[in-house]
Amino acid sequence: MRTPAGWRRSAFVALAGLLVIVGTACAPDAPQDYINYQKGPIAEEADRLWDVTFAIAVAIFFIVELLLIYTIVRFRARPDREAKQFHGNTKVEVILTVIPALILAGLAVPTVRTIFDLSSEPDDALQIKVTARQFWWEYEYEPEGTEDPLVTANEMHIPVDTPVFLTLEGDDVIHSFWVPLLAGKQDVVPGRTNHMTIEADEPGVYRGQCTEYCGLSHANMRLRVIAHPQDEFDEWRDDQSEAADDPRDALAAEGEELFLEGECINCHAVQGTDAQARTGPDLTHFASRETFAGAMFENTTENLRQWLDDPPAMKPGAKMPDYGLTTQEIDALVAYLQSLE
Amino acid sequence: MATAAVQPRRSLFARPTATSGFWGWVTTVDHKKIGILYGVTAFIFFILGGLEAIALRVQLAQPDMQAFGTEAATAELYNQFFTMHGVTMIFLVVMPFGVALMNFFIPLMIGARDVAFPRLNALSYWIFLFGGIFLYSSFFLGGAPDGGWFGYAPLSRIQPTTGMDFYAVGLQILGIASLLGAVNFIVTIINMRAPGMTLMRMPVFIWMSLVVSFLLLFAMPIIAVALFLLMFDRLFGGVFFDPAAGGDPLLWQHLFWLFGHPEVYILILPAMGIVSEVIPTFSRKPLFGYAAIVFAGAAIGFMGWGVWAHHMFVVGLGPVATSAFALSTMFIAVPTGVKIFNWLGTMWGGSLKFTTPMLFAIGFVAMFVIGGLSGVSHAIVPHDQQQTDTYYIVAHFHYVLFGGAMFGIMAGLYYWWPKVFGRMLSEKLGKFHFWLWFIGFNLTFAPMHILGLQGMPRRIYTYPEGMGWDWWNFIMTIGSFVIAFSVLVFLANVAISRKRGEEAVDDPWDARTLEWAIPSPPPEHNFDDVPVVEARDDWWHKKYAKRPTGEPARVYAGGANGESGGGGIHLPSPSYFPVIAAFGILVMGYGVIFYLPAVALGALISLVGFFGWVLEPSVSDEVGHH
Numbered sequence: 001m002r003t004p005a006g007w008r009r010s011a012f013v014a015l016a017g018l019l020v021i022v023g024t025a026c027a028p029d030a031p032q033d034y035i036n037y038q039k040g041p042i043a044e045e046a047d048r049l050w051d052v053t054f055a056i057a058v059a060i061f062f063i064v065e066l067l068l069i070y071t072i073v074r075f076r077a078r079p080d081r082e083a084k085q086f087h088g089n090t091k092v093e094v095i096l097t098v099i100p101a102l103i104l105a106g107l108a109v110p111t112v113r114t115i116f117d118l119s120s121e122p123d124d125a126l127q128i129k130v131t132a133r134q135f136w137w138e139y140e141y142e143p144e145g146t147e148d149p150l151v152t153a154n155e156m157h158i159p160v161d162t163p164v165f166l167t168l169e170g171d172d173v174i175h176s177f178w179v180p181l182l183a184g185k186q187d188v189v190p191g192r193t194n195h196m197t198i199e200a201d202e203p204g205v206y207r208g209q210c211t212e213y214c215g216l217s218h219a220n221m222r223l224r225v226i227a228h229p230q231d232e233f234d235e236w237r238d239d240q241s242e243a244a245d246d247p248r249d250a251l252a253a254e255g256e257e258l259f260l261e262g263e264c265i266n267c268h269a270v271q272g273t274d275a276q277a278r279t280g281p282d283l284t285h286f287a288s289r290e291t292f293a294g295a296m297f298e299n300t301t302e303n304l305r306q307w308l309d310d311p312p313a314m315k316p317g318a319k320m321p322d323y324g325l326t327t328q329e330i331d332a333l334v335a336y337l338q339s340l341e
Numbered sequence: 342m343a344t345a346a347v348q349p350r351r352s353l354f355a356r357p358t359a360t361s362g363f364w365g366w367v368t369t370v371d372h373k374k375i376g377i378l379y380g381v382t383a384f385i386f387f388i389l390g391g392l393e394a395i396a397l398r399v400q401l402a403q404p405d406m407q408a409f410g411t412e413a414a415t416a417e418l419y420n421q422f423f424t425m426h427g428v429t430m431i432f433l434v435v436m437p438f439g440v441a442l443m444n445f446f447i448p449l450m451i452g453a454r455d456v457a458f459p460r461l462n463a464l465s466y467w468i469f470l471f472g473g474i475f476l477y478s479s480f481f482l483g484g485a486p487d488g489g490w491f492g493y494a495p496l497s498r499i500q501p502t503t504g505m506d507f508y509a510v511g512l513q514i515l516g517i518a519s520l521l522g523a524v525n526f527i528v529t530i531i532n533m534r535a536p537g538m539t540l541m542r543m544p545v546f547i548w549m550s551l552v553v554s555f556l557l558l559f560a561m562p563i564i565a566v567a568l569f570l571l572m573f574d575r576l577f578g579g580v581f582f583d584p585a586a587g588g589d590p591l592l593w594q595h596l597f598w599l600f601g602h603p604e605v606y607i608l609i610l611p612a613m614g615i616v617s618e619v620i621p622t623f624s625r626k627p628l629f630g631y632a633a634i635v636f637a638g639a640a641i642g643f644m645g646w647g648v649w650a651h652h653m654f655v656v657g658l659g660p661v662a663t664s665a666f667a668l669s670t671m672f673i674a675v676p677t678g679v680k681i682f683n684w685l686g687t688m689w690g691g692s693l694k695f696t697t698p699m700l701f702a703i704g705f706v707a708m709f710v711i712g713g714l715s716g717v718s719h720a721i722v723p724h725d726q727q728q729t730d731t732y733y734i735v736a737h738f739h740y741v742l743f744g745g746a747m748f749g750i751m752a753g754l755y756y757w758w759p760k761v762f763g764r765m766l767s768e769k770l771g772k773f774h775f776w777l778w779f780i781g782f783n784l785t786f787a788p789m790h791i792l793g794l795q796g797m798p799r800r801i802y803t804y805p806e807g808m809g810w811d812w813w814n815f816i817m818t819i820g821s822f823v824i825a826f827s828v829l830v831f832l833a834n835v836a837i838s839r840k841r842g843e844e845a846v847d848d849p850w851d852a853r854t855l856e857w858a859i860p861s862p863p864p865e866h867n868f869d870d871v872p873v874v875e876a877r878d879d880w881w882h883k884k885y886a887k888r889p890t891g892e893p894a895r896v897y898a899g900g901a902n903g904e905s906g907g908g909g910i911h912l913p914s915p916s917y918f919p920v921i922a923a924f925g926i927l928v929m930g931y932g933v934i935f936y937l938p939a940v941a942l943g944a945l946i947s948l949v950g951f952f953g954w955v956l957e958p959s960v961s962d963e964v965g966h967h
């Protein structure tokens with residue numbers, strides 16, 4: 001058996017060690033850190049509830065753990081004292097049952113209110129339909145007039161200070177749409193239609209990812225939301241609504257031909273051409289995207305070449321097979337894809 | 342056994358007679374041996390599940406790792422490992438550890454000779470063992486399950502390898518074992534208590550075993566249904582969960598969590614029972630608020646059925662259902678809190694001895710508080726929608742299942758070790774084990790809270806740089822190795838104790854319940870005389886209040902059943918049939934996946950087992966006298 005002093009010393013060392021570890025943990029660069037940063041009213045509303053809950057939890061934690069430590073120290077076996085033989089204390093037991101119940105009742109009220117608040121559709125929201133597929137995201141903006149809807153992938157552009165009402169659908173497995181700095185997550189369940197609202201109050205790039213395990217590349221199903229001031233957003237929207245540019249040089253033209261005559265057309269759409277399939281991402285303005293394949297890779301020539309060479313090797317389980325393209329074919333396709341601005 | 346005549350009568354095989362050695366273990370129906378078998382098997386699976394965990398931690402130690410070869414191989418293996426880690430720790434470790442202790446100690450603590458149905462008990466064990474082997478064989482037969490332990494449809498119905506077939510069939514097999522065990526324990530506890538052992542005199546461990554058995558009885562059929570549907574979807578062209586054919590993926594989730602939430606209590610209540618035995622013993626005080634603890638346990642058992650959808654706060658249930666489940670989830674915290682205060686109250690005013698089991702029990706209380714508090718925070722739905730499916734959740738349930746259940750089980754192992762094996766474990770190594778385990782546990786799991794709140798999702802095999810997650814992930818990997826080391830210390834402790842451990846006296850801890858009134862290890866027939874119980878904590882009561890000599894009252898064992906008073910105790914005889922019946926089920930399992938006609942063969946084997954069983958008297962004619 002250790003001496004009391006030994007006990008105290010080891011407890012102190014353990015605590016000091018823990019504090020050192022906690023102290024060094026402040027991460028400057030944490031793009032999904034929703035506990036320290038919220039960039040929109042919805043994330044903020046959830047965070048306010050957390051702040052209250054967390055404060056109460058920390059208080060209870062310290063009360064209970066300190067009580068435990070006190071008990072351990074105070075009532076450790078000593079030759080000069082016998083254990084007191086009592087079986088309970090009804091008063092104390094009732095009080096200690098009622099207090100937690102009251103605290104919980106207090107938390108329940110704002111929780112339920114917020115649940116109902118967040119579940120209603122805001123007025124004048126921008127409407128975007130999100131389709132989740134293994135392992136990427138498709139976004140379809142509700143058309144403003146009679147034109148075809150704007151379709152894009154993985155990178156969602158939104159205006160700031162405008163609620164965006166998302167309609168979530170999927171047809172393979174369950175996914176979950178999450179952009180932590182803007183809102184909590186919402187599952188995308190095949191066969192059902194779910195909704196959620198996101199809103200950003202600052203321009204910026206917000207990272208997110210799929211959070212329902214959806215197979216081999218679940219970890220690689222990321223996404224970005226890019227928030228712009230309204231006028232910039234309108235401009236983006238106009239650009240994206242146009243059909244694809246014509247190939248700008250011979251190599252790109254060759255790429256277009258390969259694209260339209262080969263396999264690519266079976267899965268991808270490029271507006272203004274015959275390619276209209278939607279099993280893969282819409283590529284009409286592919287070159288305007290910063291990243292590709294579930295926001296996994298920077299949209300660089302090198303990455304693109306690697307992708308076309310063998311997609312599943314780069315992203316396990318990707319639903320775009322390796323077509324054994326030759327180097328020349330890849331050159332041409334890359335030139336074509338990069339001309340789709 | 343006294344005599345060993347080999348005269349097959351009304352029996353397909355010669356009746357087994359070995360009481361030791363390989364066949365002794367295979368044919369045993371003794372609840373104590375079966376308890377040991379359960380414990381050893383659970384421990385082996387604990388090592389396997391632990392190795393899987395280590396593999397996960399190695400892969401996540403740094404961003405963009407490829408610990409298992411290529412990117413694709415890494416993703417594949419990681420997904421198999423995290424699925425099997427969960428399946429293993431839940432179904433093959435924590436549950437069977439609980440069953441091991443229940444098997445060994447329910448009869449001893451209630452003053453019975455064995456469980457109600459000894460051969461059924463053996464059958465449970467063999468089905469469990471074969472179920473575990475079946476699941477693990479998947480690694481060599483095309484890949485382990487890779488759809489998560491929760492097996493969400495429709496992913497689970499379309500994952501391409503046979504892994505999820507093994508999941509659907511394997512868990513079904515394990516479920517049969519749990520169900521049989523539950524029936525057995527319920528009957529044992531209700532019918533076989535020693536005279537005077539009223540319900541409210543039962544040790545809390547027995548109460549918790551009873552609640553757990555009822556939970557199993559009602560929960561296992563629900564997952565059995567879900568697994569059947571999944572099996573049909575995967576193997577026989579069913580469309581129960583196929584949205585394209587009008588199937589409903591959420592049906593799976595409702596069924597799974599309607600089982601899965603009570604399952605959480607199935608995992609934690611035995612540990613709460615253990616702690617409720619250990620803390621009074623080493624505080625030298627009766628449990629504070631026995632009735633409250635019992636009722637809280639029962640209340641948790643009931644309320645546990647009304648909270649399942651808190652696993653589904655982001656699937657789109659609508660605000661009304663969501664609010665209802667938020668409320669029920671908050672209020673299940675109340676009975677849980679009651680227990681914490683009762684354990685504190687038990688220590689209060691006591692004379693605390695910090696033996697290894699006590700350290701683990703106190704560790705349980707300290708860690709479980711953290712898991713409970715983070716649990717309440719999930720009921721705050723708008724924020725749960727942030728934290729769900731992040732590492733915050735992983736932190737939470739490891740504080741409940743490791744900080745809770747595993748600490749409790751360790752407390753139980755150290756506490757009852759001398760009774761089971763007749764030798765003491767080293768206190769020195771035990772304490773070393775505890776502190777390593779405690780530190781390793783917190784190093785591994787405390788940072789998960791932070792990572793989850795910094796947006797790290799769970800079930801991802803990789804993460805990029807620049808997310809602010811690198812540091813903690815590295816620390817956690819170190820922590821996992823500390824835990825692994827602590828388990829080695831435990832193994833060393835066991836090995837040394839087996840070799841030259843101090844011999845255990847009957848009652849080394851000066852404890853309170855009946856199992857300490859008999860020799861360590863207990864004789865095959867447990868009690869020479871059926872004890873007559875006069876109080877809660879009867880053994881303590883007899884030691885300190887009634888009879889300072891510690892002599893139990895004399896009632897001849899077997900007398901209660903009208904057997905010749907003092908003449909002898911009829912123990913059930915060993916039998917080949919449980920293991921044969923269980924083996925048939927294993928064959929059926931492989932048959933369903935690989936070659937349908939083999940199911941008939943398996944069924945035949947099981948049938949032979951059951952027929953032989955029915956035709957064989959439970960006590961052989963020639964043997965059984967002691």
Ligand SMILES: [Cu+2]
Nearest residue numbers: 175210214221
């Ligand atoms: Cu996904």
